[in-house]
Amino acid sequence: MVTDNNSYCVIMGGGIGSRFWPFSRKSLPKQFLDFFGTGRSLLQQTYDRFSKVIPKENILIVTNDIYADLVREQLPDLADSQILLEPTRRNTAPCMAWASYHIQALNPQANIVVAPSDHLILKEEEFLEVISRGLEFVKDSGKLLTLGITPNRPETGYGYIQIDGEEEENFYKVKTFTEKPELELARVFLESGEFYWNSGLFLWNVNTILNAVETLLPEVADKLAPGRDVYGTPEEKTFIDIHFPTCPNVSIDIGIMEKADNVYVTLGDFGWSDLGTWGSLYDLSDPDEKGNVTLQCQSLMYDTKDNMVVLPSGKLAVIDGLEGYLVAESNNVLLICKKDKEHAIRKYVNDAQIKMGEEYI
């Protein structure tokens, strides 16, 4: 299934992931954690997965300066030249644009898959099959391709992609991108059969995406295109440290995908989750007969229902008379809140920083 030497993979690993606080910390965000105790972090799992179809030397990680050591530690096979370090966070569009300019300098025929570093994929073979076919699809077509996931529930936490006609087998023209819907609308989406979850995975030829950036996001291209002479050289990092922070903060979805007219989607069902929230982690886990999920630690439960308990391994949680709560402890923080209050975690993190300081977030 290994593709050719023109295939590249860009893994985006710079996120902070505060929605999993206190488990995910600014100093050790979600992608670096081994949620399920498999022995490999989400980033490592992502790298392992893609290295089965992409030449290892063509896999790049884009992350933030502050995570450089963590990436090197977790992925010791990577050469330093395979780690692109953003001096500051500017959302996905500038990130992908830079990675594309960088790859174009190395190989102007490159076909690229761009993937988050912190998603879960359970059915690897099906996934890699879709990736291989997708790389083939974008090679000469001048089309941007996104990966749509067959929804299995009216999820309100994801964006949706509405498909139009099927162009060739399992490649559909995209009709619309839709932001996270309300529950009622999500139910309509699910029943319609026309809407698919937006996975945040993209495939394209390097020239196709850079044409799109230059046409649709000139405010990003204007900053990064002038670096063409230095990409892939020792001067690249200095150029980026100066010019990358001047890029606007804009996502690839809003900046490119929703505007472009050559966007396609290929569909799959491969046990995918963006692991975006404690709730999504709960849904992926295996509850006991009372609906309680215990991760990493041990637990004794009395008169409890539908809780999610995540303490460091070796710990015992004894819980009596609790229903529908998240109990998460990591390091110096214990969080107890209703599972459906997890949207408030950002507020907790903010308050914790004010009350206690940086080492608590």
Place this chain on the structure above:
Amino acid sequence: MVTDNNSYCVIMGGGIGSRFWPFSRKSLPKQFLDFFGTGRSLLQQTYDRFSKVIPKENILIVTNDIYADLVREQLPDLADSQILLEPTRRNTAPCMAWASYHIQALNPQANIVVAPSDHLILKEEEFLEVISRGLEFVKDSGKLLTLGITPNRPETGYGYIQIDGEEEENFYKVKTFTEKPELELARVFLESGEFYWNSGLFLWNVNTILNAVETLLPEVADKLAPGRDVYGTPEEKTFIDIHFPTCPNVSIDIGIMEKADNVYVTLGDFGWSDLGTWGSLYDLSDPDEKGNVTLQCQSLMYDTKDNMVVLPSGKLAVIDGLEGYLVAESNNVLLICKKDKEHAIRKYVNDAQIKMGEEYI
């Protein structure tokens, strides 16, 4: 206020205190803990308190073999001869009988105050005044004296003492000892003005208590009296290791106090608590305006009421939407239960031992 060289103090420090699990552990029970962060454990506070009225060399600690090192560490001023080590737990009557035989061998005129090691006393001066007067009272009277606490609420967690006529100022003949009452009865007790909390503190002359043991508890005296020749000598420990475990398991209240006809009580109000439960610790603490008590750690509370949170210092608890719970973490155990379910802690400890092993209890 220092009394004479015939005054002795016996501090009982062998309890396991599982009611404060997971904070109190078999390897580090309640008396060795510094609950309020004062810098001194409850045992140390007890020693400090009595050393103001009792010659330091006359203060003895009775504890279990397994806590010998802890006692030596926390009370380095004690000579080894001041630490009596029980080879096994046999409740308070054999414990006090042995201590009395031991002291009689050292000083046949001794007047003794016996005290638990894990109680809290806030008004020290009033307390020591009562102790000094009590030691005077028991010196030549041939009477057993117990300390009654003026109740301030219809507490169902304590035993009560009913008083009869006042013999001399603040010394009353005891009418009855009563076990922990139901709430309705506790209310009647409180209103009557005749009932006082049984503090578990006793004062007596050494010959008075040994007469009582030999008359009322011959099954204990038969085992321990034959050691008279070795008490206070290097052979004492060997004798005790053989004979102490053959004593019946019986409390001083049931074995002596409820049967004897020479029992008196002196009353006081000195901010006393037996710290018997998390609930009693809550009552003694200073809740915030929502009724939440946070001990040792820091907390951020949202939409919470009447909780008690005790995590190790340096930790932050973030709690949203919880009412009336105990959240206690120590070492490798986190306990979350309703404050009024704390009677179930013994069951939790038992289950934790079965599931996880000795190092979790």
